[in-house]
Amino acid sequence: MKILVIEDEKTLRENITRYLQGEQYHCEIAVDYGSALEKLDLFDYDCILLDISLPGGSGLELLKIFRKNKKQDGLIIISARDSIDDKIKGLNLGADDYLAKPFHLAELEARIASVIRRKYSAVGNKMSFGDLSVDLQAKTVEIDTEILDLTPTEYDLLLFLMVNKNRVVSKNAIAVHLLGDDAEWLMQYDIIYAHIKNLRKKLSETGSPVYIRSRYGVGYKIELR
């Protein structure tokens, strides 16, 4: 999968690429309006991450040109502007998603996965990890054709960890993912722990090798025993 990261802030850009490259993604970068325009013109990508405030021009302008050329690549706006108006404007111009800074890399990964799934909808309705098989349309999880009985929160949580498999997902990222940026502070981390505990119990009862490991209380990682 090819990803283009259009972002002028060096630290953020580098960390995004490093985080994504660990998995099946291959990342290319563009640091300003001009180079982004060139790359968008020459190549096709599975997903594009687009910052709005770029040196040399507006990301929204770039998006307009891009969609006018009938390019169908998945595109996520990553912007510091957080108002509803900006979001609506971006989505109306043809962005697939809008993620406000500061976001978590784990959340970014989940959004990219979702955009790509939608793009390749024929193959994108199933996701698996170990002996777990997730039907994204029906929102069910199966182990050996047996449906795992999960609450909606547990399902969200499991999916979020699976998308970020082999990486530690911070509790902070989980809270934002489950509750949104504005309500995340109303979440006590022990509630997340309670959900994780239930999830672990349900998984171990089936004898699955899938295990959710805690990392010194900072986050969780889904792995195979």
Next chain:
Amino acid sequence: MNLLKRIIRSHLLYASSALIFSIPVFYFVTRALCIQDVDEALEKRKKELAVQLESNRGIITRLPWQDINDNNFIYSPVIQPPGEDYFETINGKDEPFRALHSYLQMDGRIYPVVLRISLIGIEDLVQGIVITEILLLLLILGGLLWINRQQSLRIWKPFYQALEQLRKFKLDRGKDLDFMDTDITEFRDLQKAGMILTERAYQTYLQQKEFIENAAHEMQTPLASMRAILEMMIQHESLGPGLSRQVQELQDVISRVSRLNKGLLLLAKIDNNQFNEIIPLYPAGIIQKIRARLQMQLDAKKIILSEHYEDAVLQGNPVLSDILLSNLLTNAIQYAPEGGRVIINVSTGYIEIKNAGEPLPFPEERLFQRFQKGYSVSFPGGNGLGLAIVWQICETFHYRISYQYKSSFHQFTLDFSSPPES
């Protein structure tokens, strides 16, 4: 009272007092002139009578002599002359008269005479003249007022048009003022001043808007970098428990700074009037959506929620109304005790949100101030901006927000019955 009415009112006041004053003056002057005329006629008749007597002495023998021609009386001779002649107005039973008391001398005898003329014709004449005069005056007055009003309307039209333009001026659109042509200097000055003022306001608005956008970008982007770095750090197996905890703390700090930044920028945006759209909204629906978003927190704190909804309509901005109600509800959940009650009551014209809890640890009047925080064991992450934002939104849209502490409940009442102008 508007300008035109004011001007016409003073004209009308002057004209009607002049009219009221002139009617009696006119009446008396006309009447006096007529009486003077009658008096002259009486004098003349007296002279004629003397001539008549001289030529027809026989009449005297038939005294007391009544009427020569109905209105002239000659009485029996007296020794002493009765004094100076005088005129008198007699208001008789049927008709008023003007009478001349005098005497005539003949053959050394003095005969008192009274000559009179009926005033009934005179009164009618005077009344006729006065009524005609009043009608004429009224006609002139009404005409003048009407012409005055029409002219004023025409002359003042650019003024009213400019006023309307200024009233309709919307900050976020700018430059759409269109004044009508006028050759009156004062109005031109007014239009020019209006142009300059609105242009300046628009420029300030744009600058402020740009500043807010830049501030958002400059703050949130480094925070995004920091978050990303921390997420990369926790991937390292070598990170021990101590460092992990510190990374966790740093992440929480980043969340707080980011939220604080968003809150302050939102306040700045509201201050800068960047939320202009006003539409009818249904608070019951908005609150139910917010409640769904907060379901996890409600569950976590085992909050007992009582809800009552009526089909109220609120005139407001969709974005800000959501934030307003969300902040109130979040506040209630935040400060309600574990297993405590939260009550939502949506009625026509007002919304009540109550939560159980201990009394405020600070004076009530500081409740809506920025950075004023209560003490929340379960959710210490608040930044004290939630209610300040509520206050600011209410100020902007002319809602009334009030707080009271009653029977162990914190009660917020949002009164939106006097809606903002769209």
